[in-house]
Amino acid sequence: MSDRKLVKPTATPQSIVPASIVFKGGTIEGRGGLLIDGNLTGTTIVSMDDTTIHVSAQAMLTDCRITANDLLIEGQFDGFCKVKGNCEVGQSARVIGKMEVEGDFFKSRMADAVDLQVQHMRLPGSREDEGNVAKFQAVAAA
Amino acid sequence: MTNVQNFASDRAQMEAQIAVAHALKMRRSAVRRAKLQGLWRNLKSLVARNRVTTGLAVLLIMMTAALFGMAWRVQEAQIRSPAPAPAGAPKPSPAPAPVVRLAPEAKPIPAAPAVDLQVTVGTAETESDGASPVLRMDYQLSQPTPKGSTP
Numbered sequence: 001m002s003d004r005k006l007v008k009p010t011a012t013p014q015s016i017v018p019a020s021i022v023f024k025g026g027t028i029e030g031r032g033g034l035l036i037d038g039n040l041t042g043t044t045i046v047s048m049d050d051t052t053i054h055v056s057a058q059a060m061l062t063d064c065r066i067t068a069n070d071l072l073i074e075g076q077f078d079g080f081c082k083v084k085g086n087c088e089v090g091q092s093a094r095v096i097g098k099m100e101v102e103g104d105f106f107k108s109r110m111a112d113a114v115d116l117q118v119q120h121m122r123l124p125g126s127r128e129d130e131g132n133v134a135k136f137q138a139v140a141a142a
Numbered sequence: 143m144t145n146v147q148n149f150a151s152d153r154a155q156m157e158a159q160i161a162v163a164h165a166l167k168m169r170r171s172a173v174r175r176a177k178l179q180g181l182w183r184n185l186k187s188l189v190a191r192n193r194v195t196t197g198l199a200v201l202l203i204m205m206t207a208a209l210f211g212m213a214w215r216v217q218e219a220q221i222r223s224p225a226p227a228p229a230g231a232p233k234p235s236p237a238p239a240p241v242v243r244l245a246p247e248a249k250p251i252p253a254a255p256a257v258d259l260q261v262t263v264g265t266a267e268t269e270s271d272g273a274s275p276v277l278r279m280d281y282q283l284s285q286p287t288p289k290g291s292t293p
Contacts, residue, residue, distance in 0.1 A: 019172065037169070057176035074177065092180030112184040114191075 006106040007072040007088040009035070009054040019058045036075075040064055050085070057092045070103075089113055260284050 014032030021038035033051040036059045047053050047068040055061060059075035066081045074090035079097045086103040089095055091110035098117045107113055189196050264280035
């Protein structure tokens with residue numbers, strides 16, 4: 001039984017950061033889906049196409065920046081995210097930082113997101129309307 | 143490509159597939175474990191943050207334990223002394239005294255079947271050889287034949 005509501009991870013991601021990798025600094029750019037299992041610190045992750053970036057339950061990201069179309073976080077994340085599409089924070093996630101989401105946002109009730117600040121850059125359901133962009137604080141501290 | 147090369151290529155491919163399947167299986171179990179750990183950590187932090195919830199949880203646990211303890215005590219008391227009968231219920235009749243047999247009873251010896259014998263005396267005579275008299279008697283023992291049957 002899957003507990004995911006909004007974002008489905010890519011079935012066969014092109015790139016994987018395995019759990020045995022510890023990555024400090026730098027930039028990761030990729031296409032075709034990215035699955036992160038490892039330990040990243042101070043890294044910028046950029047998805048170059050419309051695929052999903054999946055931060056799995058094993059991953060631990062500290063002071064990272066993610067720019068993606070769709071984002072699914074199930075592990076520990078600390079940093080800044082900019083998501084063009086939908087974003088989901090799973091029940092095993094622990095998220096600290098700030099998120100800018102243009103699409104829909106879903107956070108599980110069990111997720112630890114006390115220090116997470118989510119900013120909706122566009123009203124849900126009006127993604128085509130580029131001229132009418134509403135900026136407001138959607139969720140601030142659960 | 144020769145048969146040997148074909149065989150080696152197939153074998154390498156199969157081994158690679160097995161290795162990938164094993165790695166995927168290991169990763170799946172590791173992710174499941176990490177998810178459970180994350181969930182437990184989040185649950186703990188949720189409970190720790192909300193004191194009311196913590197208090198309620200502790201109270202619920204204590205009440206459940208008390209209920210279980212009371213039920214156990216009542217059950218123990220029932221086992222030690224059976225519950226008294228209600229007022230309107232008829233009194234149970236006293237149980238009959240147990241029959242104590244110190245020694246097993248001797249079995250009666252079955253009586254021998256009665257045999258009806260008939261003595262038919264033929265001749266009886268006495269003679270003496272000078273010292274003591276001797277009685278000579280011819281007799282015959284016979285069983286009377288039941289009626290309706292031929293001897």
